[in-house]
Amino acid sequence: MLKTENCFIPFKSSIENYSLPEYFTFPFYYEPHPLCVLAAKELQDYLLSQTTWQHNFGLGDNKDNASGKMFGVLLVENGQKEIGYLTGFSGKLCGEYTVGRFVPSVPETEQRVKQHEEVDNKVSELLFSQQFDREQLAINELTAQLTKLENNPQLKALNHELTFLIDECQTDVTKHQALMAVNRKARKIRRAEAEQIFASNTNSQEKDNEALTQLFALLAKESVHDKNQLKALKQQWQQKIDETQKALNILENEITNLKDERQSRSSVLQNQLFQQYQMVNKAGCTQSLQDIFKPTPQQIPPSGSGDCAAPKLIQYAFRNNFKILAMAEFWWGMSPKSEIRQHKNYYPACSGKCEPILNWMLDGIAQDENPLLVNTAHAKTLEILYQDDVMAIVNKPNDLLSVPGKNIQDSVQTRIKQLIPSATGPIIVHRLDMSTSGLMVIALTKRAHKQLQKQFIARTVTKRYVALLEGKLTCTPKGEIALPLTGDFYNRPRQIVCEESGKPAHTTWELIEHIDNKTKLYLSPKTGRTHQLRVHCAHPLGLNMPILGDDLYGNKSTRLHLHAESISLSHPITKEEISFHCPAEF
Known part of the structure; x- marks a missing residue:
């Protein structure tokens, strides 16, 4: 052992x-x-x-x-x-x-196993270690070169100059095109006046015809002159832009080549490293x-x-x-x-x-x-609060999926098909997290689904949630949170805050009351990102207090204390403004 x-x-x-x-x-x-x-x-x-x-x-x-x-x-x-x-x-x-x-x-554990088994791998291990160190040093050197190149003042100056030249070129060309338009209008007027004079003068038709031909030739030359000036202006600016772009390309190509080399060497090194991870x-x-x-x-x-x-x-x-x-x-x-x-x-x-x-x-x-894999919502009731020929409003219980999942088919969608067999089309207009309870809008026809979906896309639907947070909120009684969100690639379905790749997410909140050491408040999402309210409450840059029972971003409890309490929208057919309210059970 x-x-x-x-x-x-x-x-x-x-x-x-x-x-x-x-x-x-x-x-x-x-x-x-x-x-x-x-x-x-x-x-x-x-x-x-x-x-x-x-x-x-x-x-x-x-x-x-x-x-x-x-x-x-x-x-x-x-x-x-x-x-x-x-x-x-x-x-x-x-x-x-x-x-x-x-x-x-893991690699060190495996190394100790080999040593215990008295397998003489010292030479090969030493060679790998030396090669790994050499490659790592080379990659570090490439990174240092890249940092130096990317921070090169000349790179910034050339980018600035290129932007300046393109803007100035556009300005000059636009000015000249405006002048050409004025000249073209003037030539049109001169041409029309000459034709009018020629038409009214019947005494010296041959002489006037020759004068008119000469005038038209002159106007044509002026037009060609304007076009040639525009062409020359564009060529002049393009030459300056090309010279700057060429100098910039030299620096950018050097950066690109270094990045490609670093990526290639990193991939080789990574593969060598992963070979050391022999999982048992x-x-x-x-x-x-x-x-x-x-x-x-x-x-x-x-x-x-x-x-x-x-x-x-x-x-x-x-x-x-x-x-x-x-x-x-x-x-x-x-x-x-x-x-x-x-x-x-x-x-x-x-x-x-x-x-x-x-x-x-x-x-x-x-x-x-x-x-x-366990359907904990099988005994819970999906309550229909409103129904007409084209739409319905339901109160989704917590733990029930909005649409069928990979392993669990029970959902709002499947239950609506059972409860309202006449429903056609996609049915689900928007979703609530499985753990969230509350109001959902249901379309019973394809036409209604299309009209309702347009409202959600245009963000004309007003929604308000009520939540119970872990801890006592002691700041202002209302506020706004704007933290961009994107999916956590390695921890689906968790979401993370990311300024670079995250999609904008905005939430307003308003304090309702403090209950013991907890905080009850209203949450109104202006956008509809996945887990938006849960992340905005739990993140340190948000309210820094997870919603009670949030098993992803806080602590598991009897349930997630988040409920879609009210919703206002236009009826998909009558266009009448309608509102619904369903109080939370907590």
């Missing part, structure tokens, strides 16, 4: 009164087992008391270069039938992949990250794959022949700027990076049932 080097940690307190889990944790949605909660508490005490290493989690006043971290605990049984746990972290801690009593990174499953079979991700839509492993807490913990356990019993991951420290992470909250493994890996590693392990 591989030496544990103190990675196996016995519980400090007695666990005699605890029952062991029957099945291993379903990693992507779970309630932590009481023994995992106890292990997490002991790990958190260690994080507060240890002095061996230092990492600024942002829990104190010093926020400079602070960063929170995801930690994990894995409940295991060792070869001596002792129950204990392993601890790990995602990514790096204080700049290192392997720290103290935490399980090492219960049966002792190994597979590289590249092979694991081949069947997935992205086909290649995302950066950082294999460095999350869960795979590192399970890899170490399997390599030491530990029996894995349960796991949990929690966030420790300050939340990232884009994501929403609450200090000490438990979180599932990420889907983008970890799901393919853990599915491979846990093959053959009996796991808890996936709660996301």
